[in-house]
Structure formats: C-alpha cells, structure tokens
Amino acid sequence: MRMMNRAILSLIAASVVATTPAWMAEPGFAEGKTKAVDPTILDNINKTIDKLSKALPYMKELPNQTMAINEKSGVVVVTRTNKADRSAPQLTIYLDRRSGEVNSFDLEVEVPNKEDKFSLEVQKEKAQTFLKELFGQLATELQFDESESKRVNEVVFRRVINGVPYLNQNVFVDVNSQGQIVSLNKDENSSSLIDVSKFPEPTKAISLEQAEKALTSMMKLVYRLGPAGNDPVLTYQPMWSGYMDAQTGMSQETRSAQFQPLSGQLSPAIPLTPGNQKLMAKNKDEAVALLKSIVGFDPAGAAFSEQSFSDRMREGMKEFRWQKGEQSGFVIVQEKTGQVTSVGVEEKTKIERKVTKKVTREDAQKTAVQLLQTYLNTDTKMIVSEVNSYYWQGDHYTFTFYPTVHDIPIIDQTYAVTINGETGMPVQMSGEFGLRKLNLPTPNKAVSAEQAAKEYLKYHPLKLVYMKPIIGGQKAELPVLAYIAERNEQAGDSIDAFTGQIIQHKE
Helix, strand or coil: CCCCCHHHHHHHHHHCCCCCCHHHHCCCCCCCCEECCCHHHHHHHHHHHHHHHHHCHHHHHCCEEEEEEECCCCEEEEEEECCCCCCCCEEEEEEECCCCCEEEEEEECCCCCCCCCCCHHHHHHHHHHHHHHHHHHHHHHEEECHHHHHHHCCEEEEEEECCEEEEEEEEEEEECCCCCEEEEEECCCHHHCCCHHHCCCHHHCCCHHHHHHHHHHHEEEEEECCHHHCCCEEEEEECCCCCEECCCCCECCCHHHHHCCCCCCECCCEECCCCCCCCECCCHHHHHHHHHHHHCCCCCCCEEEEEECCCCCCCCEEEEEEEECCEEEEEEEECCCCEEEEEEEEECCCCCCCCCCCCCHHHHHHHHHHHHHHCCCCCCCEEEEECCCCCCCCCEEEEEEEEEECCEEECCCCEEEEEECCCCCEEEEEECCCCCCCCCCCCCCCCCHHHHHHHHHHHCCEEEEEECCEECCEECCCCEEEEEECCCCCEEEEEECCCCCEEECCC
16 A cells, blocks of 8 residues: 555545444444343344353353343344453443344453464464354355454454355454454354355456456556655556456446555646645644635634644644534644645534535536645646545545656645535645655656566465445445455565566565
8 A cells, every 4th residue: 555645644534434344334333322122133142142152161251241232223232241250351242133143242351562372373273163153154154364364463264155255254353362262353244145146156257367467457657755755766556446347357446445546547637837835834823814715714713722743644743723513624734844734624523415516526626726736836737636536425526636747646745625516615625735846767767567567466466356346435235256466565566667676565
C-alpha cells in the first residue's frame, strides 16, 4: 500500500470505518438497547452454548450466565462470569438470533505486553480441534491461511468453495500462551450462504496466464517521493482496485479499493491556471478567515477547541475546531509553519442515505478544480483526477487529484476536494500545499511494463478467489470470481522503473 501524505491520511481517518464483521456493522448495533431473549429462539442459542461449553473447558469456571438481545441489530449477547470469584475473567459471546450461530466471543483477560505464544503450527492444531467441535463438517471447508495468520498474530482460516477461497467467510481464532482459545471472530455466518450452487463455476474464469497478461496492461508509471521526502523516484505499480474480475480481466470495482494506490482510472490531464496563493493559518483568526472563504462556515457563536497532535500519523500537526450544533468547522495546520493541510466542515452524525444530487459530477469537479488551483504553485501545470470512487459518498462528491509531469502522476502529492452535491459548495479540501519544486527524472530509460509486471508477480503471484464487491455502499448478493495478488510483507507494490527491481519494505 502506498504511503499517503498526512493530510490525506487525516481525511481518510475521519471518514473510513475500520474493517468490522458485517453483523457488528449493522445500523444500531452499538447504540441499540437490549431486551430479554424470546423463548422461541432459545433452543438454537442453548445448543450453541452447550457446544461451546464442551469446546472451552474454562466455561465451567464461569457458571453465571446472562442473556439479552440487541433490539436494533438482533444480535444475542451472552455473558458468562463467576460471581463467587471477582478475579475471574468475563466471557462475552455474540450470536445470530435466527440461526443461533456464534458471531464472535472474547474472554476478557489481561494480556502481558509481550506474550510468548505457542508456535503457529501448534496454534493451528489447537484452533482446528476447536473448530471441529464447534462447527462439525463445516470445519473441513476452512483452509488455514499462513501468511495472514503471521500478519495479524492470530490463526486465520478461510472457507473454500469449489476449491476456491471465499474472502467473505474468514474465521479468526486467538490462542493464548496457555493454549486456551480466548477469542473467535467471523466475517460472515455460514447460514447466510444460501446456495453454494449459485457461486460461479471456477471454469468460467480466464486462465492464470491471461490474468497475468491483463495485470501487465495495468502496470503504470508513477512518481513517488524518495526516502525522507527526497526528490521523487520513478516507479511502476499496478493501477487497479486490488481485485481483477476473473471473467473479464478488468479491475473489479469495490469499496475496499479506497485503500489501494491509484485504484481507479485516471482522467485525461486537466490544465490549470495556478493562483499561487498561500494557504496559511498561524492563528485562530486566520483559520476563521479560511473557513469563511473556502467552505462558507461562520464560527460565530460556536464552541472553540484547539489541540496539538503527537501520534505518528499527525505528529507536528495542530487543529482549530469550532462546534456549532451538528456541524463543526476545522482547520489543520503544520504547527511550526502554519501551513494548512486540511480545511472543511463536517457533520457530527454521518448517516448514509440516498440523495438526489442537484449538481452533476462534471460541474462539481469544475468547482473542485477552480478551488484547488487557487492554492497551487505555478510549477503545477496539470493534474489528473481519479475517476472511480467506490465508497459511499452520500450527498457529496469527493475528488482525488494528482499533479502530473511528463503525463506521469506524482502520487505522494495527493489533493482531495469534497463538493456538496445539493448546493455545489465546497465541503472539505486537503493536501500538501506549499511544497518546493521537485527534481523529476525523465522516463526515457524506464524498463518496459512487461518487465515490471514479471518482477511484481514474482513477489505477488495472482490467485483465484470468490468475493462480494461493495459498490455505492451496497454489498453484492452473490459472490464473483476474482484474481487477487498474494500479500508479501517484505516486498512493496512498486517496481523501480530504471532497475526493474521491486522496492523492498525496510525492516
């Protein structure tokens, strides 16, 4: 994954929900009240609890049980404790009310800073034994994923259908240093898989050789900033969502593409008339002036707060924020210089709803470009826009722009502008403004895309999977066949365009 500039990371952090099981992401789960469980659904729940009790010996030491149902999500919550022993841990189990299946469970115990776990092989064996007791025959359809297990420090299994891994049914099992199964998490219930016969047959997929050829056509030249922000280096990387439609060889649209560098097609180059205006806010008053002029937010009567950040992502940054009812205006700056990296207005409560936009995407982009170019330096002659936006945008349009030189995008100089689709007014703008002129290598002596693709596939071979794409906030009802690139923790996604070698991740 690319290293994005901090301004864009801040924007993403404010708008992207971390990966969460579907049952927990349902509207109302977090805030839903609980009520007693209907006796008619108790039978399936109790059968599952009995299975768990046999598979988890420590449940005998937690005899006291409570059970309730979250009214909005329908998730049944069971807790097991030992009232006679206050030092005993608490076990919390989440179950599907219709099927009685376990969604997840977690034993709340203190974990030392450095826990010496068993070897991954031993953890896998213990997890497999547990899953057989809990799921029976279904456990034989779960395939151990070694690379993902090493990455997340848990034992990861993926359901296999027709000999093809299904990405939407993953099981995560945590085995502690005592060999106990202390947590289980699933992406999707097996009961939600209605009919396996509706899965497309693997024979419908293009061959691996054809898929590799399709990936070659996706290898594009990009400039990336060198170490410590030095002058950019010229690299190749695949321009795709991270998923290839296995029947067409085209990039598969899906919401998770937002985490992929250059996940969509780039627009034709857009010529600019840079205004070279400084985007600075060294104090509260200057921040107020920017909020009024850029997004039309008047902080009069709003509650004001100011904070400096120390976390790795935002270290050296400072935020001015005004809260007025459900809206808040904010300006984020580099604390030492006052250089603005993000300015905008946001709603306190963000609700995904279908909206009829009065402003066309084309007109919204014109407004975004006009605003952005005001604050770009005179060296920025052209930009391109990333065309595909896979994630839900509600009543807004969000545009991602990259400056280009030699028709090649500089992907670490990313700018984002959000326009309200009903009013046509700017909502947010972020990016690395006020940068120095860069010394860019010319692409004359770059290796071919074929050579770059061959090197990329050496470290990231393609494999066939089933997955459910998410487009416009809606998950597809049926899975599709897709090719994905294997993850490699030591190797990045970029190929040095002059040496043809992959750029390794540093330890």
